Amino acid sequence: MSQDFTSFEESLAHLTRxxxxxxxxxxxxxxxxxxxxxxxxxxxxxxxERELSEGGTVALADQRPPHW
Structure with a gap:
């Protein structure tokens, strides 16, 4: 019984770590x-900002498409 308890404590210590x-x-x-x-x-x-400065449109990469 004592050996089982020691084994359990070792397993618990390993799992805690x-x-x-x-x-x-x-x-x-x-x-x-x-x-x-x-x-x-x-x-x-x-x-x-770079796309806008080059005359492009606002980047829509972060916006959901209208059908969502």
Whole structure:
């Protein structure tokens, strides 16, 4: 019985460590995704300004088509 309890504690400790590691990874990915979203928004804005300055129309890439 004591050996079963020790085995259970070891498994629980391993799972706890794994969950903590995955939580850290998810938090880092969330930060990276936020940064990448901001960069994309900046690039889309720059491209829209460039197209307007060249006499083009407003970029509609971020807008839904009328049939949606």
């Amino acid at each position: 794994t969950v903590d590691e995955l939580s850290d990874i998810v938090a880092r990915q969330e930060t990276e995704i936020s940064i990448l979203k901001r960069r994309i928004e900046l690039l889309m804005g720059r491209e829209a």
